[in-house]
Structure formats: C-alpha cells, structure tokens
Amino acid sequence: MKYKGEDTKLIIGSSNIIREYVTMNPGTAAGNGVTIIGDSNLFMMHAHIAHDCIIGNRNILANNATLAGHIEIQDYAILGGLCAIHQFVRIGESALIAGGSMVVQDIPPYLVASGDRAKIYGINRIGLERRGFSKDDIEKIKNAYKILYRSKVTVKIAVERIEDALGKTDDKVEKFVSFITNSKRGITR
Numbered sequence: 001m002k003y004k005g006e007d008t009k010l011i012i013g014s015s016n017i018i019r020e021y022v023t024m025n026p027g028t029a030a031g032n033g034v035t036i037i038g039d040s041n042l043f044m045m046h047a048h049i050a051h052d053c054i055i056g057n058r059n060i061l062a063n064n065a066t067l068a069g070h071i072e073i074q075d076y077a078i079l080g081g082l083c084a085i086h087q088f089v090r091i092g093e094s095a096l097i098a099g100g101s102m103v104v105q106d107i108p109p110y111l112v113a114s115g116d117r118a119k120i121y122g123i124n125r126i127g128l129e130r131r132g133f134s135k136d137d138i139e140k141i142k143n144a145y146k147i148l149y150r151s152k153v154t155v156k157i158a159v160e161r162i163e164d165a166l167g168k169t170d171d172k173v174e175k176f177v178s179f180i181t182n183s184k185r186g187i188t189r
Contacts, residue, residue, distance in 0.1 A: 003028055003051070013039035013057070024049040031070055038075070050087075062099065074109065076131060092179050094131060096124045105188045108148075108179050110141050110172075118188055120149055137172050144176050149189065155180060 006029040018024075022043045027034040031052030038057040043049075047061040050068050056075040061067075065079040068087035073079075077091045080099030091097065092109030101118040110128060112121045123145050128138050144166055148158040159177055166173045180187055 006033075008051075009034040010037075011035070012037040013041075015040045017042045019043060019045045019047075021045055022047045022049075025051045025069075027052045028069075044081075056093075076127070078127065086185075088185055090179070090183070090185075093175065094124055094127050096127055103188065105186045106179070106183045107188050109176050111145065113188055120145075120188055133172070137170075140166055140170055140173050141176065144173050148180070155187065155189075 003026070008027040008029065010024055010026040011034060012024070016037060016039065022045070024037065025035060028051045035049060035051060035053050037049070037055045040058045041055060042060045044061060044063045046064045048066045049055065052069050053067050053071045055073045058076050059073055060078045062079060062081040064082045066084045068085060070088045071085050073091040074093040076094045079097045080101065082099055083097050083101040083103065085091065086104040089103055090106045092107055092111070094110050095107045096112045097103060097107065097118065098112070098114035101114050102116045103113060103118045107113045110123050112124050113119065114121055123142050125138060128141065144162045147161045147165065151158060151161065159180060162173065162177055168174060
C-alpha cells in the first residue's frame with residue numbers, strides 16, 4: 001500500500017534457500033528504504049517478508065510464517081509455521097517462536113515463545129546446545145530468564161538484578177539485557 005514506485009531496495013545475501021511462493025517486499029520511502037535479508041537463511045513455502053524488514057543470518061521461517069513491516073530478526077531464530085509477527089517487533093538471537101503464534105511485542109534473545117498473543121515459556125536450551133553454547137553460558141541465560149520472568153518485578157528492576165547477579169561483562173547476558181533495555185514496543189512477558 002505504501003509503495004509508490006520510489007527507488008527502494010530488497011537486498012538478499014548469499015546461500016539463502018527460498019522455497020516456493022515466498023514473498024519479499026522492498027523497503028519503502030516512509031521506512032528505511034530497504035529490506036535486508038542476511039545469509040544462510042531458510043524460507044519455507046509461503047513465508048512472507050514485508051517492507052523495511054531486517055533479517056539476520058541462519059534463521060528459519062517455516063511454512064506461512066508472516067512478517068509485517070519494519071521487523072528485525074537477529075541471527076539463528078526459528079519461526080514456526082503459521083506464526084505472525086506484528087509490525088515493528090524485534091526477534092532476538094536464537095529465539096524460537098512456536099507454530100501458530102501471534103507475536104505483538106519483542107521476543108528477547110534465547111527464549112521460546114508460543115500462543116495467540118505469545119507468551120514466554122522458557123529458554124531455547126536445545127537451540128543453544130546445538131549452537132555450542134557452554135553449560136555455564138546456558139545456566140547464566142537461564143538465571144537471567146528466571147530473574148526477568150519469575151521474580152514478579154518491573155523490567156527495570158529485573159534488569160538491575162540481572163546485572164548485579166550475573167555481571168555486566170558476560171557477553172551473552174549483556175546481549176540479553178541490551179535487547180531488553182533497547183525495546184521500543186516492550187518485551188513479551
């Protein structure tokens with residue numbers, strides 16, 4: 001609807017697998033003017049990438065996974081079949097979105113989300129193990145998750161507790177915290 005013939009782009013990286021009936025839209029002048037697809041992604045049948053999206057590397061979008069405009073997906077995320085992501089949402093690194101989920105707020109890195117108006121159900125342990133995360137790293141992520149999702153405090157207080165308990169020097173925990181503190185739509189809880 002927004003595209004009026006402006007000079008916008010769709011940039012697709014290398015080694016992507018794009019199956020039948022996948023649609024990818026260029027950026028819009030009202031957005032950033034470009035849709036960017038990284039490298040080594042798998043787009044299964046009927047996946048849809050709307051305008052002004054940024055897709056990282058090594059992601060999987062299963063059949064009929066649908067992205068509205070202005071979405072950012074970091075690396076190694078998996079979006080199950082028939083899931084729909086609301087415009088301006090960010091999906092963190094190594095997140096797993098279950099099939100049929102409707103995501104309306106950001107999903108932090110390393111977590112599993114599911115449901116109509118998705119909720120977080122824990123960490124993506126299997127995905128992290130497959131990526132070679134150490135047991136120590138997985139345990140730190142699990143502890144950060146517990147502080148954020150089980151302590152029944154505000155996000156701001158949870159972030160402070162995560163930084164106090166796990167330190168600011170751990171790169172994976174820092175990525176988790178940074179994603180949360182930079183959320184504009186709010187995170188899925």
